[in-house]
Amino acid sequence: xxxxxxxxxxxxYDQLKVVDNFDLKVHRGELRCLxxxxxxxxxxxxDLITGRQKITGGVISLEGSVITHWPEHMRVxxxxxxxxxxxxxxxxxTVRQNLEAAFTRHTNPVRNMFVFRDREAxxxxxxxxxxxxxxxxxxxxxxxxxxxxxQWLEIGMVLTQNPRILLMDEPTAGMxxxxxxxxxxxxxxxxxxxxxxxxxxxxxxxxxxxxxxTVMHMxxxxxxxxxxxxxxxxxxxxxxxxxxxxxxxA
Amino acid sequence: xxxxxxxxxxxxxxxxxxxLIGLSMASIWLIAALGLAIVYGTMGVINMAHGEFxxxxxxxxxxxxxxxxxxxxxxxxxxxxxxxxxxxxxEKLLIRHLYKRPLDTLLATWGLSLVLVQGVRxxxxxxxxxxxxxAFLNASMQFWVFELSWFRVFIxxxxxxxxxxxxxxxxxxxxxxxxxxxxxxxxxxAAHGIDAGRVYTLTFAYGAGLAGLAGAMFGAIKNVFPxxxxxxxxxxxxxxxxxxxxxxxxxxxxALGLGEIYSVFAYFTNGTFAKFWLFxxxxxxxxxxxxxxxSEALARR
Amino acid sequence: MSNPYHNPKAQWAAYLxxxxxxxxxxxxxxxxxxxxxxxxxxxxxxxxxSVSLVWGYGGILSLGQGIAFGxxxxxMGMTMQMQAQDPENMPIPSFMxxxxxxxxxxxxxxxxxxxxxxxxxxxxxTLFFAALGTIMFQARVxxxxxxxxxxxxLSAWYSMAFDMQPxxxxxxxxxxxxxxxxxxxxxxxxxxxAYWIALACLTALTLGLKAxxxxxxxxxxxxxxxxxxxxxxxxxxxxxxxxxxxxxxxxVAAVAGVLWVMIVQYVSPTALEVSFSVTMVIWAAVGxxxxxxxxxxxAFLVNGMQSFLGDELLYGFLLVLGGLFIxxxxxxxxxxxxxxxxxxxxxxxxxxxSDAGGPV
Numbered sequence: 060x061x062x063x064x065x066x067x068x069x070x071x072y073d074q075l076k077v078v079d080n081f082d083l084k085v086h087r088g089e090l091r092c093l094x095x096x097x098x099x100x101x102x103x104x105x106d107l108i109t110g111r112q113k114i115t116g117g118v119i120s121l122e123g124s125v126i127t128h129w130p131e132h133m134r135v136x137x138x139x140x141x142x143x144x145x146x147x148x149x150x151x152x153t154v155r156q157n158l159e160a161a162f163t164r165h166t167n168p169v170r171n172m173f174v175f176r177d178r179e180a181x182x183x184x185x186x187x188x189x190x191x192x193x194x195x196x197x198x199x200x201x202x203x204x205x206x207x208x209x210q211w212l213e214i215g216m217v218l219t220q221n222p223r224i225l226l227m228d229e230p231t232a233g234m235x236x237x238x239x240x241x242x243x244x245x246x247x248x249x250x251x252x253x254x255x256x257x258x259x260x261x262x263x264x265x266x267x268x269x270x271x272x273t274v275m276h277m278x279x280x281x282x283x284x285x286x287x288x289x290x291x292x293x294x295x296x297x298x299x300x301x302x303x304x305x306x307x308x309a
Numbered sequence: 310x311x312x313x314x315x316x317x318x319x320x321x322x323x324x325x326x327x328x329l330i331g332l333s334m335a336s337i338w339l340i341a342a343l344g345l346a347i348v349y350g351t352m353g354v355i356n357m358a359h360g361e362f363x364x365x366x367x368x369x370x371x372x373x374x375x376x377x378x379x380x381x382x383x384x385x386x387x388x389x390x391x392x393x394x395x396x397x398x399x400e401k402l403l404i405r406h407l408y409k410r411p412l413d414t415l416l417a418t419w420g421l422s423l424v425l426v427q428g429v430r431x432x433x434x435x436x437x438x439x440x441x442x443x444a445f446l447n448a449s450m451q452f453w454v455f456e457l458s459w460f461r462v463f464i465x466x467x468x469x470x471x472x473x474x475x476x477x478x479x480x481x482x483x484x485x486x487x488x489x490x491x492x493x494x495x496x497x498x499a500a501h502g503i504d505a506g507r508v509y510t511l512t513f514a515y516g517a518g519l520a521g522l523a524g525a526m527f528g529a530i531k532n533v534f535p536x537x538x539x540x541x542x543x544x545x546x547x548x549x550x551x552x553x554x555x556x557x558x559x560x561x562x563x564a565l566g567l568g569e570i571y572s573v574f575a576y577f578t579n580g581t582f583a584k585f586w587l588f589x590x591x592x593x594x595x596x597x598x599x600x601x602x603x604s605e606a607l608a609r610r
Numbered sequence: 611m612s613n614p615y616h617n618p619k620a621q622w623a624a625y626l627x628x629x630x631x632x633x634x635x636x637x638x639x640x641x642x643x644x645x646x647x648x649x650x651x652x653x654x655x656x657x658x659x660s661v662s663l664v665w666g667y668g669g670i671l672s673l674g675q676g677i678a679f680g681x682x683x684x685x686m687g688m689t690m691q692m693q694a695q696d697p698e699n700m701p702i703p704s705f706m707x708x709x710x711x712x713x714x715x716x717x718x719x720x721x722x723x724x725x726x727x728x729x730x731x732x733x734x735x736t737l738f739f740a741a742l743g744t745i746m747f748q749a750r751v752x753x754x755x756x757x758x759x760x761x762x763x764l765s766a767w768y769s770m771a772f773d774m775q776p777x778x779x780x781x782x783x784x785x786x787x788x789x790x791x792x793x794x795x796x797x798x799x800x801x802x803x804a805y806w807i808a809l810a811c812l813t814a815l816t817l818g819l820k821a822x823x824x825x826x827x828x829x830x831x832x833x834x835x836x837x838x839x840x841x842x843x844x845x846x847x848x849x850x851x852x853x854x855x856x857x858x859x860x861x862v863a864a865v866a867g868v869l870w871v872m873i874v875q876y877v878s879p880t881a882l883e884v885s886f887s888v889t890m891v892i893w894a895a896v897g898x899x900x901x902x903x904x905x906x907x908x909a910f911l912v913n914g915m916q917s918f919l920g921d922e923l924l925y926g927f928l929l930v931l932g933g934l935f936i937x938x939x940x941x942x943x944x945x946x947x948x949x950x951x952x953x954x955x956x957x958x959x960x961x962x963x964s965d966a967g968g969p970v
Contacts, residue, residue, distance in 0.1 A: 109843060135845035143843075149836035152829075160833040163845045165826070168854040174826035220844065355754045406940055411754050412671045416895065417939040419888050423932025427925050435925075539884065543765045546758045581773035588766040592742070592759055596749040 060123055062087045062254050063108070063139075063224050068117035070103055070278075077103045079278040080117070085224065090246065090255045092265050094289070095275035096298060101258045102144055104275070105228050108256075109141045110134050122223065136166065138223030142216075142230055144258075146209045150202040154193055154212055157201055158184040161216035183219055191215035191245060207238035214245065225249075227257040231264050243267035317577050326455060327576035328569065333461040335568025336468040340523040341541040342548035342560055343471060344516035347479075350555030351492045351512045354404060355415040358422035359545065360538025362517045366392045366524020367533040368429060371438045381442050381529065385467070388525035389518040396517025400510045408509075422538070430535040437532035440525075464526050471519060476557055478515075488512055492555060547591050553601025563602055567591075615954040618824075625820065628903055629813045636802035647917060649805040649873045651910050652812050656866040658893040658909035659812070659902055663819055664859035665891065666899030667828070669835025670852060671753070674742075674760030676887035677767055678735035678860040680879075682867025684771065684778065685731025687877035688721040690786035697722070705784070709776035717777060724791065732864050739860025743853040750849070752838070761884060768882040783878025790872050799873045808869050815862055816902055822858075823902075831855045892935050898947025908945060 061084035070078040078100040085091050093101050106112040108119055110131040119127045126134050135141075149157050162180040165171055188194045191211040196204065201212060210230060217225050230246075231239040239261060246268045249255060259265050265272065265286060272289045274281040276298045282289060289295055345359045356362075366388040373379040373387055403421065407414040446460045479485040490498040491508045499505050527537070548567060552559030567587060574583035614620045632652070636645050657675060664670050691703050702714045721727040746759055771778050778784070790797045797804050822828055831851050834841045838848045871877050880886065890909075897908020912931065919927050942948060 111839075111843075131842050132845050132847050135843055140845075141843050143840075147837055147840040147843075149833045149840065151836050152832060156829055156833075159826075160829055160841070161844050166846050168827055168830070168847075168851050171826040171830060172822055175824065177826070216844065355757070403936065403940070410943075412757070413939045413943065415671070415754055415757055416891065417936050420892075420932045420935030420939065423928055423935070427929035427932065430925050431929065543762050543884075547762055550755060550758055579773075581769045584769050585766040588762045591762060592745055595751055595755070595759060596745045599749045599751050599755070 061085060062089075062122055063256070064118075064120045065104075065108070066118045066120075068104070068107055068119060069115045070100070070107055070112060071115045077278050078107065081275070081278065081280055083273060083280075085254060085256055087254055088251050090250050090257065090268055090270050092269040092272045093256060093258045093275065094260075094265065094272055095281070098277075099275040100278040101275055102228055103278075105141065105226050105256075105258060108134075108226060109139055132166070135220075135222075136163075139226060140217045140220045140222035140224070141226040142213050142228060144228040144232060146206075146213045148201045148204075148209055148212050148216065151200065153198055153200050154188070154204070155184060155197040157212055158187055158197075158215055158219050161219040163220055183221075187215045187219045190218065190248070192241065207234045210234060210238075211242070211245075214242070218249075224254040224256060227255060229258055229260065231259065231261055239264055240267070319577075324576060327572050329455050329457060331569035331572030332565070333457075333465060333568075334572055335564045336461075336465040337523075337527070338541075338544050338548050338568055339561060339564035340464070340468040340471060340519070340526070342545040342552075342564060343468075343475060343557075344519035344523075345545050346549045346552065346555075346557065346560045347475065347519070348513055348516035349549055351488055352404075352408070352509055353411055354408075354513070355411060355418070355546075356404075356513075356516070357415055357419040357542070358399075358425060358538075359418075359516070359520050360540070360542035361422040361425040362392050362396065362520035362538070363524040363527060363541055364429065364533075364535065364538040365395060365425065366521030367440065367528030367537060368433060368438075368524075369521060370440050370525040370528050371533045374440060375438075381440070381446075384440075385522060385525045388521040390521075392521025392524070393514040393518030396520075397510050397514035399517070400513035404513060405506065405509060426535045426538070433535075435535060437534040438528075440528040440533055442529040446529075460530065464530075467522070467526060471522060472557070472561060475515075475519070479557070484508075484511065543588075547588070551591055551594060551601055553603040556601070556603035559601055559603030613951065613955040614957070615951045621820075625817065625903060629809070629816075632809055632813075633806070636805050642800035645802055645805050646800045646873065649799075649808045650870070651913050652805070652808040653866050653870045653873060654890075654893065654913050655906035655909040656808075656812050656815065656869070657863055657890045658897065658905040659816060659819065660859040660862035660866070661890050661894035662899050662902050662905035663862065664856055665894065666901070666905065667823060667835065668831050668852065668855035668859070670856055671757045671891070672760045672856065672859065673757050673884070673887050673891065674764040675859065675863045675890050676882055676884075677760070677764050678739055678863035679867040679870070679887075680767060680771065680877075680882035681735040681738065682731045682864035683871045683877040683881045684784070684867075685721075685727060685734065686790075686868045686871035687784040687786060688718060689724050689727030689731065690788070690790050690871065690875070691784050692718065692721040692727065693724060693791050694787045695722075703779075703784075705779040705782065706776055711776045715777055728868060731868050732861070735864040735867070736857060736861045740853060740857040743856035743860075744849075747849040747852040747856070750838075761887075764882060764887055765884055768879055768884070771879040771882050778879075781879065783876060783880075785876045786871075789875065797872060799875055804873055808873060811865055811869060812906070815865065816906065819858075819862075820902055827851075827854070889931075892931065894945075895935065895938050896945050898945030898950075900944050901947035904945055904947030904950075911946075 063085040065081060065083040068078055068081045069076060081104060093104065095101050103112060107114050110129060114127060118125055121137055121139060124137070126137060149160060152160070159180055162183055164179070165174060185194065188197055191214055193208065193211060193215060196208065201209065204212060210233070214227070214230055231242050234242060243264055246255065257268070269286050271283065272286055273283045274289060274295050281298065282292045282295050284292070341363060344362070345356060348354055348356050369388040369391045370384040373384045374381065379387065399421065403417060404414065407417055442460060446463050447458070449456060449458045479488060487498070487503050487508050490501070490503055491505050495505050527541070531537070548560055548564045551567065552563035570590065571583050571587045574586055635648060639645055639648070657679060660675055664672050695701060695703060702711065720730060742763060746756060751759060772780055774780070788796070789799055797807065830841065830846055834846070834848050834851050842848045867881070893909035893912050894905040895908070896912055897906065898904030916927055938945060944951070
């Protein structure tokens with residue numbers, strides 16, 4: 060059974076179908092890349108999976124339970140964790156506070172009124188900080204971080220949650236080449252133990268990390284396979300890799 | 310007041326007149342809300358001093374009338390222009406430094422409203438003033454079961470005119486196009502050579518001017534006094550919120566709806582209860598349509 | 611070395627010194643009117659505290675804190691009024707008689723029993739805040755809309771209190787003839803005891819809230835303030851946190867309402883005036899909304915200045931207050947506490963980027 064499964068997922072604004080009858084299966088321990096030109100519906104797909112946008116049709120299931128209409132925070136509690144395209148961190152809080160907030164063993168407000176020194180949280184935060192290169196920046200307020208560091212912080216927050224599946228919307232957007240490569244290394248350490256669905260534009264990055272790649276175009280499924288297969292695929296070349304009207308942007 | 314006679318029974322003629330009063334109420338709330346709606350819709354600024362602009366409009370009328378003997382009908386456009394000018398100055402001095410901090414603008418404009426109220430109180434005095442309106446507006450008319458003062462009809466007419474002119478300005482003129490462009494996306498509009506700063510100044514001045522216009526008329530219905538603005542501000546906000554941000558048509562519909570509901574509630578109970586239940590109803594309405602009647606929920610990122 | 615402003619030990623020490631000094635005040639002040647005035651300031655400080663919690667930490671700009679304050683004040687006023695009534699000879703307050711009521715309204719019945727009355731004065735506003743908060747935050751009403759909705763509710767309650775003369779004595783307000791009787795004691799509003807009761811409540815609430823802000827809950831409400839959507843996608847029910855913090859702030863304001871009537875022996879619709887509720891926000895802004903103690907000090911300063919200048923200069927004072935508020939919002943968004951933070955930051959270390967956060 061697939062960990063995450065989308066069946067016939069559709070999102071329409073009036074006549075316009077942004078995501079059109081889209082199917083996807085992501086298996087446990089897999090790192091899947093979701094590729095496609097601008098406007099292909101990738102971010103919308105992530106929005107539908109996490110419940111940020113209301114779905115028009117289709118079914119989404121996580122480990123067999125149908126989550127199509129669950130509220131956002133319930134999906135997160137069921138094991139979906141998301142990184143946004145524009146990095147979303149708590150800017151007025153320190154890196155440590157950001158990561159601690161992401162440690163969500165308890166989510167009940169009243170319960171959390173009595174949580175003060177949580178050793179498990181601290182250990183987890185320090186472990187994750189090490190993993191995303193922020194161990195020396197724990198006391199810094201998030202709005203003082205560089206753009207790349209902010210991306211890492213958000214990746215770290217998602218990791219702190221230890222979810223069943225991590226949804227990463229353009230995790231390397233705006234990063235330098237070195238930062239992108241370092242991010243790829245982080246992702247590669249997650250393989251096998253974590254399940255990831257990554258939306259990306261940067262082909263170099265995709266080559267560095269991807270097991271399997273799914274390509275979307277105009278809201279529809281276009282192709283799926285290993286990176287080599289995708290790069291050879293004629294359909295994909297036409298709409299995406301081979302130039303023409305659409306361009307991949309780094 | 311006795312509890313036994315709390316509920317008023319239904320009777321046709323008074324009830325029809327209550328509906329008419331609702332319409333008049335709606336026109337008052339709409340003209341008070343129109344400027345607020347434009348300023349919030351375009352600039353995202355909640356102007357807590359809007360009621361004080363209404364007050365300034367009333368005082369402008371009073372001063373023009375008592376000091377220069379200007380006829381009332383001429384005072385109304387003058388109130389628009391003078392308060393618009395004050396609005397432009399305030400936008401340049403204060404508001405433009407607080408864009409992107411909506412809560413802070415709200416508070417700063419509250420501070421401004423304190424300054425305006427106390428400033429007027431110190432300069433003109435706390436005692437109420439009268440604005441005289443022309444004799445023909447003070448008469449009442451009788452029409453079928455309705456009984457209505459010409460002044461209410463006048464306000465109604467001015468409100469409709471102001472609404473239509475505003476709509477026309479926004480939809481059919483070049484300036485309106487610029488305003489809509491800036492509303493959609495300030496940065497892109499600026500990249501196309503639109504001076505967003507000037508558009509904001511103009512918008513704020515226009516909103517203030519509409520408040521001044523409202524004040525000129527309100528001053529003649531009731532008295533003119535320094536904190537008269539406070540009496541309109543909450544209702545005006547609710548009209549904007551219920552109508553939906555940035556929707557003129559929404560403001561129109563919501564003013565009509567709120568005015569009629571208030572008036573019908575007030576008919577069966579009394580003004581206070583009507584106000585209480587109306588406000589509660591608005592809160593519950595927002596529970597189900599937080600974006601208001603006519604506005605789509607905004608997406609981000 | 612980091613900024614001492616963020617050092618938790620230094621913070622707790624500052625709180626300790628602050629409340630110790632406040633506790634000693636009645637020992638140094640002879641004049642009972644001054645003691646009473648200072649006790650009033652304590653209560654107003656408590657209101658600023660509630661604003662700091664809900665706005666500074668929760669990011670919810672509520673202009674309706676006066677609802678909790680006013681409802682609680684009316685509850686307390688009714689309680690103290692009923693203490694002066696006698697079931698046999700004088701069963702109903704005289705203002706009701708002048709308003710042609712012949713028997714005590716059911717609404718007033720529970721207030722015969724003072725502990726029940728005080729409990730109601732605290733519980734009813736708190737529940738109202740919980741209900742209003744639930745309605746607003748489940749619908750994801752946010753930002754200026756919260757301000758407007760709370761403002762509308764406040765003005766609705768104001769008109770109720772003003773207009774329901776037979777039940778509330780309308781514009782005149784309720785003035786209980788005797789001080790509060792508590793367990794056989796009479797709490798003289800002008801005594802040091804009244805001051806100390808108010809101070810004890812203020813201290814307990816402030817320290818309790820400070821501890822709360824250091825808990826995980828405190829962290830999450832700040833996270834929600836910074837970015838509600840991010841918090842939601844970490845699995846938190848944003849509405850539940852917002853309702854909690856809003857309700858708590860309502861409770862704090864309700865305690866203030868109860869104490870206020872104990873100290874002034876009077877309640878009128880002015881407690882529910884819109885301008886009063888916004889003024890609370892001004893106090894917190896002046897002192898620093900992101901600092902509990904700063905907000906309290908802000909209330910002390912503004913009110914101290916107001917009573918120092920006296921009534922003749924009131925209009926001039928309000929003019930200055932409005933101007934001051936504009937300046938603070940424009941140039942000093944974190945108030946005096948923010949100023950202290952940056953000054954201490956300069957002493958502590960030059961690197962502005964190291965270390966920050968923590969509730970103060």
